[in-house]
Amino acid sequence: MFSVGLGPIADSVFSATTMLIAVPTGVKIFNWLATLWGGQIRATTALHFAVGFIALFTIGGLSGVMHASPPADLQQTDTYFVVAHIHYVLFGGTVFGLFAGMYYWWPKMTGRLLGEGLGKLHFWLMFVGMNLAFFPMHFIGLLGMPRRIYTYGPELGVAKLNLVSTVGAFLIAVSILVFLVNLWRTRTRGKVAGNDPWGGATLEWTIPSPPPPHNFDVIPTVASRLPRWSMTQLKAIPEDAELEKPHAPAGSWWPLVAALGLPVLALAPLTHTLWVAFLGAAILITGIYRWAFEPFEV
């Protein structure tokens, strides 16, 4: 942005608006910290990932503020510093948050808890791997290695740091492998979750795991922000209740058909074949048409 040469006035405005982003983000980080402060902390895998998320996201935010300064950003533009920043935000932020949610709601989705031992191994491998892979990139970038170019001369002096990055990347891959093993083992050996393995405060924990197709027969009246903890107003469904068959619409295959049309369509430019394009378009259009008019009564 600042390397384009927009002039001092535009640069100042964009610098100010970029710095402003730090304000709501900082507020969010203190929200999460305050939630932890008032809570009863249990060191579950989900919490490991949640806390890891806050720490890594904050680091990404700090390097983000550096980008708001035009003279600093001029040095960082198109270097590995930017790659380091984006991965602390995107990987440390989004992916760690995703895994926190995965470990927290997996029992609700499948009825079985993911293994905590393998889960913590997954977390530590990923946490160490992520920092090994992306932290050196700050220095690699400031030393002058451009992003999107994989090769560099030995005189740049970034070979060792890049080796550390590579080791970190492999550690991340191993951690994902551990996660997949955990998923596989959980299918048969995972602890049965029951309605509420965590003592959660929100409504999803009042119903069986996995949830029945029709979760609440009567929409519950919510009178507090922590409805599960002030259960007096809530009628919970007992775990072994015989649920009356609800009148829910049946599942549909047509969205899947429509989705199948897209990769077929994408194959056409890859293979330079016209009939594949027509085939993909036909599958896509049929899927959308039948989906739109479902249930098809014609």
Next chain:
Amino acid sequence: MAHAAAAHHTSLGLDNRKMAFWAFIGSECLLFASLISTYLIYKGRSVVGPYPHEILNIPFTSVSTFDLLMSSLMMVLALAAVQRGDLKWAKVWLFLTAVLGMFFLAGQVYEFTSFVHEGLTLQRNLFGATFFVLTGTHGAHVTVGVIWLLTLWWRALRGKLGKGNALTVEICGLYWHFVDVVWIVIFTVVYLIQ
């Protein structure tokens, strides 16, 4: 549609499917607004011909505009017929709406073909690029509308378009009138104000 897909009651006083469709029309407004603005921004910036005043045929397009307006009238009559449970006239009006839509499309195919023969293509100049993208997107919308109308007509032929399905027809009508209104704007901006 079927009772299985019946709407939840909301405190809005508006069926949630209709609400969703109005939201969709809102997003369609943004799409066409961006295409019309693009046309206006590049208006008069073509460095090579054919230019709009040399090629646009206002009398011909006036006829197809009138045709599309009449199809909106047919749509109103079709909805009224479905709402009073008159299947016979519902069939007639739905079919006529679709046929008038197809006439409009035929007109557009003729117009595009003759423009290409006169040298105006998508790659020729800024007028060609913005004109074909704008009117082509509108034509694609009319095509979807015609398929939708024919589906409803086919359903009526099988005797399955009773009073209970009035909302389905009403939503189709919302779409059809929207596409018509967009054409009025395009006709004014592109053809009448050169």
